[in-house]
Amino acid sequence: MIRLFFNLEWKQFSRASYFQKGIAIKILLFLAAIYFGGAAIMLGVGLFFIAKKIKPDLDPIILVNNFLIYWFLFDIVIRFFLQQLPVMNIKPLMTIPIKRNTVIHYLLGKTALSFFNCIALFIFLPFSIVLLVQGYAVVNVFCWFLSIIILTFCVNFINFLINKNNTFFYSIAGVLFVFLGLETYGFFKISEPIGKAFNMLYQQPYLVIIPLLFLFLLYKKNYSDIRKGFYLDGAISKKADRVKSLDLNWVNRFGSVAVFLKNDIRLILRNARPKQVLLMSGLFLFYGLFFYTQSAYKNMPAFLAFASMFVTGGFLMTFGQLVPSWDSEYYKLLMSQNIPYSKYLESKWYLMVVAVFVSFILSIPYLYFGWDIFGMIAAGALFNIGLNSFITLFGGALNRVPIELNVKAKAFSNTNGFNPTQMLIALPKLVLPMLLFYVPYKIINFQAGLIVLALSGVLGIVFRNFFLSKIEGVYQKGKYKTIAAFAEKK
Amino acid sequence: MIVTTNLSKKYNENLVLSIEHLEIPKGQSFGLVGNNGAGKTTYFSLLLDLIQPTTGFINNNGVSVNASEDWKPFTSAFIDESFLIGYLTAEEYFYFIGELRGQSKADVDALVAQFEDFFHGEILGQKKYLRDLSKGNQKKAGIVAALIGNPEVVILDEPFANLDPTTQIRLKEIIKDLAEAKGVTVLISSHDLLHVTDVCERIVVLEKGEVVKDLATSAATLKELETHFSN
Numbered sequence: 001m002i003r004l005f006f007n008l009e010w011k012q013f014s015r016a017s018y019f020q021k022g023i024a025i026k027i028l029l030f031l032a033a034i035y036f037g038g039a040a041i042m043l044g045v046g047l048f049f050i051a052k053k054i055k056p057d058l059d060p061i062i063l064v065n066n067f068l069i070y071w072f073l074f075d076i077v078i079r080f081f082l083q084q085l086p087v088m089n090i091k092p093l094m095t096i097p098i099k100r101n102t103v104i105h106y107l108l109g110k111t112a113l114s115f116f117n118c119i120a121l122f123i124f125l126p127f128s129i130v131l132l133v134q135g136y137a138v139v140n141v142f143c144w145f146l147s148i149i150i151l152t153f154c155v156n157f158i159n160f161l162i163n164k165n166n167t168f169f170y171s172i173a174g175v176l177f178v179f180l181g182l183e184t185y186g187f188f189k190i191s192e193p194i195g196k197a198f199n200m201l202y203q204q205p206y207l208v209i210i211p212l213l214f215l216f217l218l219y220k221k222n223y224s225d226i227r228k229g230f231y232l233d234g235a236i237s238k239k240a241d242r243v244k245s246l247d248l249n250w251v252n253r254f255g256s257v258a259v260f261l262k263n264d265i266r267l268i269l270r271n272a273r274p275k276q277v278l279l280m281s282g283l284f285l286f287y288g289l290f291f292y293t294q295s296a297y298k299n300m301p302a303f304l305a306f307a308s309m310f311v312t313g314g315f316l317m318t319f320g321q322l323v324p325s326w327d328s329e330y331y332k333l334l335m336s337q338n339i340p341y342s343k344y345l346e347s348k349w350y351l352m353v354v355a356v357f358v359s360f361i362l363s364i365p366y367l368y369f370g371w372d373i374f375g376m377i378a379a380g381a382l383f384n385i386g387l388n389s390f391i392t393l394f395g396g397a398l399n400r401v402p403i404e405l406n407v408k409a410k411a412f413s414n415t416n417g418f419n420p421t422q423m424l425i426a427l428p429k430l431v432l433p434m435l436l437f438y439v440p441y442k443i444i445n446f447q448a449g450l451i452v453l454a455l456s457g458v459l460g461i462v463f464r465n466f467f468l469s470k471i472e473g474v475y476q477k478g479k480y481k482t483i484a485a486f487a488e489k490k
Numbered sequence: 491m492i493v494t495t496n497l498s499k500k501y502n503e504n505l506v507l508s509i510e511h512l513e514i515p516k517g518q519s520f521g522l523v524g525n526n527g528a529g530k531t532t533y534f535s536l537l538l539d540l541i542q543p544t545t546g547f548i549n550n551n552g553v554s555v556n557a558s559e560d561w562k563p564f565t566s567a568f569i570d571e572s573f574l575i576g577y578l579t580a581e582e583y584f585y586f587i588g589e590l591r592g593q594s595k596a597d598v599d600a601l602v603a604q605f606e607d608f609f610h611g612e613i614l615g616q617k618k619y620l621r622d623l624s625k626g627n628q629k630k631a632g633i634v635a636a637l638i639g640n641p642e643v644v645i646l647d648e649p650f651a652n653l654d655p656t657t658q659i660r661l662k663e664i665i666k667d668l669a670e671a672k673g674v675t676v677l678i679s680s681h682d683l684l685h686v687t688d689v690c691e692r693i694v695v696l697e698k699g700e701v702v703k704d705l706a707t708s709a710a711t712l713k714e715l716e717t718h719f720s721n
Contacts, residue, residue, distance in 0.1 A: 243579055243617040259589040270577040333573040336538045337590045338562040480542045
């Protein structure tokens with residue numbers, strides 16, 4: 001039985017879509033895995049010495065214990081976004097003569113092999129080894145390490161319990177931020193009492209029974225939850241969304257592109273994946289904070305130009321690079337209808353322009369950093385509207401990865417739009433604004449840089465129809481390829 | 491009139507469709523039958539220019555479909571769920587198709603109203619997105635959407651599959667009415683021999699991509715088809 005399950009797992013793993021990609025992406029994924037794995041191990045090894053250096057008078061294990069609470073809280077937050085209990089997979093197993101209990105144990109058991117659990121192992125195993133080498137008591141270190149791993153599994157199962165409910169998540173994220181705030185400003189250090197508890201775990205090895213008990217209870221709870229919902233209309237059913245009716249008649253004033261624009265607005269508001277993109281692009285607004293606050297970048301205006309472009313370009317780039325893919329689920333319909341490509345593209349362009357405009361309005365608080373910075377953001381916005389939009393749409397046209405609209409992107413399956421052409425296309429997006437600003441800045445002055453960057457955008461707007469018709473050509477040429485690629489099952 | 495000439499489609503040396511000559515006159519109800527892999531959907535996809543022919547071409551009302559897009563205004567189709575936009579309600583979807591085909595909201599409402607019987611109260615005003623409807627109800631919405639905008643050629647792939655018996659009977663009436671009263675050329679494919687013989691004036695049997703039978707429907711047709719497929 002177990003052997004059969006393992007066989008299934010192996011096939012699911014080795015035949016997953018991200019392994020079916022080109023060799024270049026395989027290598028990249030492999031390198032990324034090595035990098036992150038290696039980084040975690042290095043951190044694990046170095047943790048002891050780093051702790052010693054920061055607080056020489058404190059035992060490193062005590063310092064680490066003090067901050068473990070943040071590690072675990074952070075772990076929950078990350079998992080909430082990226083890790084989901086794969087309940088849907090049990091549907092084919094429901095009618096086969098296998099005991100339900102076995103299936104559920106298998107389901108819960110296999111989450112133990114999750115990547116997220118490995119991170120903890122990668123960090124705390126080397127750390128524990130270093131502790132042993134440094135002469136710490138074997139039993140204590142071993143039990144402490146065991147407790148940490150058990151608690152990691154607890155986080156694993158807590159996540160599945162709260163995953164269905166956003167309120168839980170926001171309270172945990174809220175608690176994390178409040179604690180962080182209180183800690184930094186020294187009002188109340190949560191790390192102290194919790195740290196004491198972890199120290200107890202270290203000093204009294206037999207206390208490992210507490211996390212173990214905790215884990216047992218959580219497992220039981222998860223088990224009974226799934227057991228209760230082990231029906232087609234239970235835990236594994238997809239929830240039908242409630243229809244939110246939208247009055248979009250005001251869009252009609254956009255004339256011939258209105259049909260598509262209305263559709264795009266519904267696309268974004270009613271599907272999980274585009275909503276995620278919308279959220280992501282909101283975060284881009286804060287990109288400037290990293291750059292404008294660092295004195296190191298003060299004398300590197302080219303980097304500032306780059307950052308300013310990002311402030312208003314978040315939605316444009318994240319949404320735009322997947323432009324025909326958003327419509328991949330019903331691409332055949334579009335291709336058999338009487339649709340002028342130019343109108344279709346123009347509607348997407350309008351959407352991106354509106355997004356840049358809104359981001360620009362929202363970036364007004366950056367005035368705090370002075371007119372120079374704000375001028376850069378304005379010039380960057382013009383560049384986004386006039387040039388970046390077309391470069392992004394062009395890159396999208398070469399991208400033929402189907403998207404499942406109502407499925408959230410998961411960690412490590414999010415290689416959509418991740419191909420060599422995409423990366424080549426991304427290059428001018430990043431380099432062009434820097435060059436356009438830097439060259440005139442070096443030759444003449446700061447203002448000249450701004451003007452050239454802004455003018456490049458204006459030029460793009462003037463030649464809009466030329467660019468759109470060029471991109472239309474790419475669409476027309478790739479029509480059959482695109483249809484075939486979008487029809488492929490994910 | 492749809493004229494197919496020397497049409498073939500190969501996937502890596504694998505010939506999936508080869509039709510030397512096939513004429514479908516205007517206003518005919520035309521049925522395509524054949525086992526899985528016979529080339530029915532391939533033929534329809536070629537008709538809609540969704541795949542490229544290896545040789546030959548299809549001429550739809552004087553327009554060569556892989557050379558010009560002028561066939562689109564008078565041709566419509568429902569092949570599979572990829573012709574539906576999952577995040578729209580049925581009404582929104584109908585209006586969207588209507589706008590693409592130059593129909594006002596009132597036009598669409600008037601057309602859709604004729605199909606109230608066919609919908610059986612399960613499509614309109616449902617407060618559900620198309621993706622959350624059952625397979626049969628999705629099909630109903632897709633078929634009616636294909637009738638928006640007075641098309642002259644309507645292509646339906648397996649329209650009877652997944653429909654409940656009541657709806658199947660109503661769909662037969664709709665298809666007959668389209669061809670006889672409105673002069674619309676209707677092309678359907680089906681695995682159900684009884685349905686096709688009921689509905690179509692002419693039935694073509696495909697086998698491994700080739701036309702092996704071309705029958706004008708008569709009382710004897712069903713028997714003949716059954717004998718053909720039982721061997």
